[in-house]
Amino acid sequence: MDSRQLRYFVAVCDFRNLSHAADHCHVAASAISQHVAALEAELGTPLFTRRPRGMEPTAAGLKLETHARAILAAFETAAEDVRTGQAEVSGAISIGMPFSVISVIGGPLMRRVMGEMPRVKLLLREVLSGVGFQAVQRGEIEAGLIFNPPVDSQTERIALLEEEVFCIGHPDILGVSSDPIRLKDIAELPLAILQSGYLSRALNDRPAEFAFLEASARIQLASVAATLGAMKEGLACTLAPKVLVSDDLAAGRLVARPIRDPSPRRTLYWVVPLDARPTPLREIMFETIRGQIVASVTEGRWLGAQLITD
Template sequence: MDTRQLRYFVAVCEFRNLSHAADHCNTAASALSHHIASLEAELETKLFTRKPRGMEPTAAGLKLLTHAQFILSALENAASEIKHGQAEISGSIAIGMPFSVIKVIGGRLMRKVIEDLPRVRLLIREGLSGVTYNALRSGEIETALIFNPPSDSRTLRTPLLEEELFCIGHQDIVGVADEAIRLQEMAALPVALLQSGTLSRALVDRPAELAKLESQARIQLASIAGTLSALKEGLACTLAPKVLVSDELASGELIARPVTDPRPVRTLHLVSALDARPTFVREMISSLVVELVRDAVREGLWEGARSIEV
């Protein structure tokens, strides 16, 4: 039994005539007769009484008609909901991302939601990647943009971009702008680093080098605002992306030096829990975020970043 047979069966019940039903279904009367016979054989019961001027449903036929109409109606409703439901996307979603990412795409994301998705309520939760990852795993947020998320079979991860990190600070601390500095040399400078636990050690190919830098840091913070204050006060330099201090770099208040041996690069991923129930809202917002991230790189708004196409 399939949906085509059910549609043919319902048509014969409605028209009580094989030829009229065949015309309605845009098929040959012989084909319609064949499908009805197959349906009767499968159900092992007679569905119609054949009469000289038409076909009359039997008691079994009338019972099947009730079920068939319900089934076909349910299928039509499901198809309509899937096909047109995205035009009426509604609901709430919480997404987590670091400050630097919000700085680049946060405004555009909010504008898109306000203008194009009036029935969606968006919560953007700012946090360091480690904190954001824990919030995702605990279900506090539904999807997240995370740098170097840990390997975890419980999550689905899509890499979006690679971002280079620089030695950033006042010139009297870090030296000549744009001149490369080795990571080992940076460790000898006054350094303030964001405290992000094991995730930070994924920033470089040689984690021991970064661990040494962390051990030399006089100041460790769990605050973007605190880090920016340390830089602007001329207290320390830090290892960070240019986009974090783009305005200060443009004004000359701070300078950035590329770091070598090794070159620190981190990867931004779109992360969601594998066991999370799919929703139109999450799919739409995730797609929009990916588009905005790649647009920002292409338009030069994300200096030091390279898109990853998958």
């Protein structure tokens, strides 16, 4: 017994005629007849009395009709509940992301939520990748956009994009050329790095090759704004993606030089707790954020980034 058989059975009860029921269900009369016969065989009793001008439900048929209508109504209620839940998503959600990510998709994301999700309350929390990953683990935020999160057994992640990391600084330090610079030569420059404990891991999957930069950095900061200030004042250079200072690069106030031997890249992941129960709000927010990321890359607003489509 399945929902299709029950729908056909109820149609025969309504029309008292196989041909009329078949027209209503947009199937052949023979199909209706076969399903009714299958129901009668399964239940071991006639459900209709066949007459020359139609079909009349038996006592067993009338009893089944009552149950069938309740079952079909429950199916419709369940389907409508799911559809309505998707269409009228509501609730609060907290998402962490680095400053560079917020600077690209934060505005469009907030505009989308405010315009299309009137019952959603969104908390965007600016976090360094290391801090954001720990916040996801501790349940302080429901999801995070994290660069190169460490492998663990408490979270699941989806890779979204990869971006190149450059040596960025004032022309007084790096010159006006955009020629590549070797990693070991960066250690000889005045260097400011973010003190998050995840610098090496956030740059590539071979952290030992970058560990010496943390030791050689004269300034360590826990603020993106302070790092930007140090670069613009000509005090130090840093390792960062172009998108972090795209306007300053375009105006010539800062210079970005590719790094070689090796060339660092980092991958942005959507990270959520492994045991988190899926919710319509989080699923819709993920699709919304991914859509904003795709648009920013394809439209050229996320400099140096490449989408991951796997």
